[in-house]
Amino acid sequence: MGEKGNKSVVQNSKINPDDGNKFNFIKNDDDVDYNLTINQIIDEIANGGEDIVCDWMREITKYPQTTDACIMDENVSKNRFQNILLYDNNRVKIKDKNRGNDYYHASYVDGYDKVGRYVLAQAPFDEYTESDFWRLVSTAKPNMIVLLAATLDDKGVAYIPQFWCTGKKQKRYFKDLAVRTLEINNLRHWDLYNIEIIDKQYSKTQTFTLNLIHYRGWTCDNKVPEYILDFRAFFQLRKAETDVKKFDGPIMIVCPTGTHRAAFFAAIDIIIDRINQEKRVGIQPTVEIISKQRYGSFIFFEHYLNLVETITKHCVSSNIVDLHMLAQVEVKKEKKNV
Template sequence: MSDEPELENGKIEADYDEDEHKDTMSPQDVVDKIAKGGEQVIIDWHNTIIREPPKFDAFLEPVNAVKNRYPNVILYDRSRVKLHGNKVGDDYYHASYVDSYNQADGYILAQAPFNEGTESDFWRMIFETSPKLIILLTDTHNREGNRLVKHFWPESKANHRNYPETNIKVNYTKGDTAPLYDWYNFSISNTVIGSIKTITVPMLHYRKWIYDKIIPDDLLEFRSEVGLLETASIVRKQRYGCMTYYSHYSHVADLIVRHAIATGVVER
């Protein structure tokens, strides 16, 4: 079933499709559209928005309540990552697709696992979506020694993780340590009847970002090359409660650019 609103008028539906990302329209485009269509254009925009407000039914399912790290951080149905599963709750993990700079749903923003159940589901999500990179943006403990996130990954070849309930196995293959972050490479396999499928995914564990409102100061000098404001606006619409401060996205963008340089995607 599509998450898009079912509109009764074909013209309104066409207008909605064209203007779904209205924040990318130039002021002149908006003026021209209103000049051409008059007040009815504004009425159509308004009716489209209120006809289908964001839903979060899966987030409210009782069986999913224990899978939410924070009860006040809702998950939109329209952008959530749906896992494979036949029973209610099997397809749920608190994660959202967000648009990247060159494609829709290019990134996934997710909560960190906080217990055995969410740890198993997290790695199942990684296996099913096969991302090119995992970035963990916090240390496991703050300076006072309080735990911030569960240590949900293996750190050595002897410390593999098995999740029998989902047939997922996570193996450490190699890693490295830098002053600000640790780098891991994982082999993730899923045992199915008669065969084993394996993927390889790297993870960057950035350890310097400990407190939400205190942003690390080691930013890349060319971060202004990234369209931070526009992208942050899109992310906030697709992942509730994310990017509360502009500086949050600025720092995330730096990490992405850092990876792009390290892998040769772009030149410094």
């Protein structure tokens, strides 16, 4: 998907792994896993527990892909976590080789109704990756950036650099690329920045603007913030604005690894979109296709559990789930613990 000739085509994808993606399975008419309702998913997890998740992982890891670019000598230092590789097939390439090579730790991931809807990217961690990050933004032209990380860890130590300006009208330069913050809206749990990218590498200067939403309260990969669904609602409004303005670029989701939180948030967005449109869930196929497009996604049981719990909360608050069914599941859990 990084280049037109290499796109993993999903026909009107809706994140169904059986719809034409060459890394996925042949579609059967009775696609049971895809057509499970939220109530059936909850019951399956409650009854099967970790064994179900292990079955999912076996399916996900059936077809290994190449990861050559990320282990090349000139690129190794650009990977913050050496155990998180990058698939070659759908990596996002920087297309301005006069300022450096084409490598950044980022992948295209399909959305509910659009191929390459998201770019899942590692957050910059030094001055070199900061420069490469904005080069990537300048060439990929995302319609917004969603940053899921605090800049400081629990001990007050810098976890990711402040790679954008937090002051209005402030500007940073990366050679002939300038990044300026135009507007700031500080909210309780997240901040919204309107950012202008000015690229002077061309004979005619190119300029475009986008929103950067910083969810500064997300501090742990294995723990979902309390207000994640509120944040997703805020994000949805911004996403609708980009649709109205006909911004065609992908949504860039950034976290320290570019994998754990970013993949979780993409999955939440995809699954809720499907629930709203079809009243179907598709947790397993959603996780499968994201995992095949972004290395290391959903490798921990907690990630699956958090995903199911968050989707359940959404369905309960939206009156989608059968509450009696949910109560029966809770009773089963209590009996198992006795």
